[in-house]
Amino acid sequence: MDRIDELEAESIYILREAYKNLGKLGLLWSIGKDSTVLLWLTKKAFYGQTPFPFIHVDTSFEMPEVIQYRDSLAKELNLDLIVYTNQQALDDGMNPKLGRLACCGALKTVALNQVVHKYAFDGLIVGVRQDEEGSRSKERIFSERTAQDKWDYTNQPPELWDEFKTDFPKGNHIRVHPLLHWTELDIWEYIQRENVPIIDLYFAKNGQRYRSLGCAPCSGTVPSNASTVQEIIDELKETTISERAGRAQDQEDAYAMQKLRQSGYM
DSSP: OOHHHHHHHHHHHHHHHHHHHSSSEEEEOOSSHHHHHHHHHHHHHTTTOOOSOEEEEOOSOOOHHHHHHHHHHHHHHTOOEEEEOOHHHHHTTOOGGGOHHHHHIIIIIIHHHHHHHHHTOSEEEOOOOTTTOGGGGGOOSEEEEOTTOOOOTTSOOOOOTTOOOOOOOBTBEEEEOTTTTOOHHHHHHHHHHHTOOOOGGGSOBTTEEOSSOOOGGGBOOEEOOOOSHHHHHHHHTTOOSOTTTTBHHHHHOTTHHHHHHHTTOO
């Protein structure tokens, strides 16, 4: 087995452990590269099936290409898709001009917490990676959130020999991270090997491309001429630009993601 084989096997094991040990599960699908790889791994883990719903938290500020891609792939793969928006926050006037942290908090964090409680999920499967952003390196593969959706990053249980914490008080839920030990390069090498269908916003046009996708007002491009998966792989082996260089939240506050994640952000 090479590295990609080992990563795939580990992720499939984690998905099956979550399905066996947790109750009602959902998978967060941002439509980006990581969560789409997670979709692919789910189909492999369950022999072509997707035994739990896929959740897209739609802020209403998504790029049109994201919505088109989401609806097309969901229809093609016959996904049980939950699209959820914090409509009350929008009705009250929430938008990025009020501050990126405030907007993400209301339209992503609060919306996600509302989904958890509305559908009574015991576990959420999330495509985060440790190498993408600092606060994510503090996560565990099976990471508990309280009934108030809080994450205590200072009190994380050890995970030894694939022994995961799956018992938790009623009202709490577990975030499951099957891609935690993958890198951005691993993701693209897996996309290439498996021919995973990926939204074309990641491919360069006019010398620019997206490396990390979020809402339209918060996602910027980076200089690039990589217009194929192989060219992206080659670029990642040489680049000194961070993956989230185009994300406006990170520019507003160096600890933005940790503050959001403490409150329940994905």
